[in-house]
Amino acid sequence: MTSTPQQLVEHALSSSRADHCVAIVRNQTSANLRWANNTLTTNGVMHAVAVTVISFVGERAGSVSGSASDPEQVTALVEAADAAARASSPAEDAAELVTGAAAPDWDDAPVTTDIHVYDAFAPALGEAFGRASSGGRVLYGFVNHEVSTTYLGSSTGVRLRHVQPTGHYACTGKTADLTQSAWVGGATRDFAHVDALAMEAEVATRLGWGSRQVDLPAGRYDTILPPTAVADLMIDAYWNAGARVAHEGQSVFSRRGGGTRIGEQVARPEVTLYSDPAYPGLECSPFNVAGSSSNTDSVFDNALPLARTDWISGGDLGALLQTRHSAAMTGQPVTPAIDNLVLDVERADGGIDDLVAGTERGLLLTCLWYIREVDPQTLLLTGLTRDGVYLVEDGEVTGAVNNFRFNESPVDLLSRFSHASATVPAFSREWGDDYFSRTAMPALRVPDFNMSSVSQAR
Numbered sequence: 001m002t003s004t005p006q007q008l009v010e011h012a013l014s015s016s017r018a019d020h021c022v023a024i025v026r027n028q029t030s031a032n033l034r035w036a037n038n039t040l041t042t043n044g045v046m047h048a049v050a051v052t053v054i055s056f057v058g059e060r061a062g063s064v065s066g067s068a069s070d071p072e073q074v075t076a077l078v079e080a081a082d083a084a085a086r087a088s089s090p091a092e093d094a095a096e097l098v099t100g101a102a103a104p105d106w107d108d109a110p111v112t113t114d115i116h117v118y119d120a121f122a123p124a125l126g127e128a129f130g131r132a133s134s135g136g137r138v139l140y141g142f143v144n145h146e147v148s149t150t151y152l153g154s155s156t157g158v159r160l161r162h163v164q165p166t167g168h169y170a171c172t173g174k175t176a177d178l179t180q181s182a183w184v185g186g187a188t189r190d191f192a193h194v195d196a197l198a199m200e201a202e203v204a205t206r207l208g209w210g211s212r213q214v215d216l217p218a219g220r221y222d223t224i225l226p227p228t229a230v231a232d233l234m235i236d237a238y239w240n241a242g243a244r245v246a247h248e249g250q251s252v253f254s255r256r257g258g259g260t261r262i263g264e265q266v267a268r269p270e271v272t273l274y275s276d277p278a279y280p281g282l283e284c285s286p287f288n289v290a291g292s293s294s295n296t297d298s299v300f301d302n303a304l305p306l307a308r309t310d311w312i313s314g315g316d317l318g319a320l321l322q323t324r325h326s327a328a329m330t331g332q333p334v335t336p337a338i339d340n341l342v343l344d345v346e347r348a349d350g351g352i353d354d355l356v357a358g359t360e361r362g363l364l365l366t367c368l369w370y371i372r373e374v375d376p377q378t379l380l381l382t383g384l385t386r387d388g389v390y391l392v393e394d395g396e397v398t399g400a401v402n403n404f405r406f407n408e409s410p411v412d413l414l415s416r417f418s419h420a421s422a423t424v425p426a427f428s429r430e431w432g433d434d435y436f437s438r439t440a441m442p443a444l445r446v447p448d449f450n451m452s453s454v455s456q457a458r
Helices: 005-015 071-087 121-134 196-209 227-239 243-247 324-330 352-357 410-416
Strands: 020-036 039-057 060-067 137-154 159-175 181-188 219-225 271-275 309-313 341-345 361-364 367-375 380-386 389-393 396-401 403-408 424-426 439-441 444-455
Touching: 005 020, 005 039, 005 071, 005 137, 020 121, 039 071, 039 121, 060 071, 121 137, 121 196, 137 196, 159 196, 181 196, 181 424, 196 396, 219 227, 219 352, 227 271, 227 341, 227 367, 227 380, 227 410, 227 424, 227 439, 243 324, 352 396, 361 444, 380 444, 403 410, 410 444
Parallel strands: 219 361, 341 439
Antiparallel strands: 020 039, 020 137, 039 060, 137 159, 159 181, 219 444, 271 309, 271 341, 361 389, 367 380, 380 403, 389 396, 403 444, 424 439
C-alpha cells in the first residue's frame, strides 16, 4: 500500500538518530500538451514524490534528497542524511529550529491535476490551428500545468502544508516560408482564462507587423520593454539581491566602503519592487522551505513565516535576501526569499499600446533570451532579443527589424526609464518555464536601451 506524504514525513522523523530532523515531501502531478505544424503532437500526465531529509547533529547539518514512495526508501534517505550530518563541519548558519508551527490542513490529501485541466483550452486550440492554416501561419507550442503539495515536518513540532498550482503557455508562430517568427506566452494557475484563439490572434498580429522588414545597426534606441521582457530582467536583479554577497562587497547592492546599500536610492522614487505570498493570482508558499543552505537560504530557517517584503520602496533599497545568519551579519531584519515578484510604478496606467502611441521612433521588443551576467558589481547583463523586434514610427508599429545583442543592468534601468504602464501578470520567457513563473510587471520605455551589436539569431 502506498504511503501518504504525511506518513513519509512521520517515518523520516521517527527513524532519524540525529539530534533533530526536518523532512520535506513534495507530491507533484503535471499535465502537458505540445503542438507543431498546426497539429497536436504529444500529451502526457506525470506523478512524482520527492523527499528531502535534513539531519542536525549539534551545529552540523546533512541534507539528502531523492524519490521515495515507501518507508524503506525514506529510511535509506534518513540514514544517508544522518551520516552526512555527523561527517560535516559545524555550519556557520547554525540556529535554533523553528518550533511548533502546525497547519490545520496538515492531514489533507495532496491536490492533483490531470489532462482535464485543458477541457476548454484544447478545443479552442484546434480552432486556432484552423485559423492559422487558413492564414498561412504555422504554430508551435507547449502548455504545462502542475500542482505541487508540500508537506514540511520537523522534530521540533512543525507540521506545515502548502498547495502550489503552476501553469504556463507558450506559442511560437511562423510564416509558411519560416522566415518570420513571433512568440506569445503567459502564466496561469488553472487555465480557466487562457484563450487559445486570442493567443493565435496576437501571433497573427505580430507576424503581420513583420511583412515589412527593416535592417537597423547597433546603437542606443528608445525601446519599449513589454512586461515579459521586464520580468526577464527583474528576476535576475532579484536573484542577485543576496544580503551576504552585498555585505561582502561583491554585488551591485554593496555600499562603497563596506556594508550594503539598504536605505540608499537605487531607482526612481515612484518604483516599488516587492514580493508577497498573498498577492492575488501569484499566491505562493507562506513559509520558508529550504532543502539546502546557500548565501540566500538556510536549512535552519525551514518553516520561518513569510510576509510581504519591499525590496525597493519609493526608489530606496529596502531589503535584501536574508537568512537569520546573514541578518545577524548585516544588522537587518530576516527577509527570506519569496516565490513571486511584483514591480509597481506609482501613478502608471495604461498598457503597451499607450507606450507605443507616445513613441515618435523606437523599438518594441517581445522577449529576451540567453541572458548572462557580465559584471556583478553593476549587474550588467548581456543577452539576445528573440521572436520579434518591431519598429515604432509616429506612434504605430510599422515593421520588424533584425535581432540584437543587448548590454544593460536591470538596476540601472529602474532609474533611466521614461514611461511605464500599469502592472499586469507577466511571464518571463527566459526563466519562467523551469524556475520562476510568478511575476507581475509593467511595460517600461527606456530612451537609450543599449543594443550593443546586431545578432544573426532568428
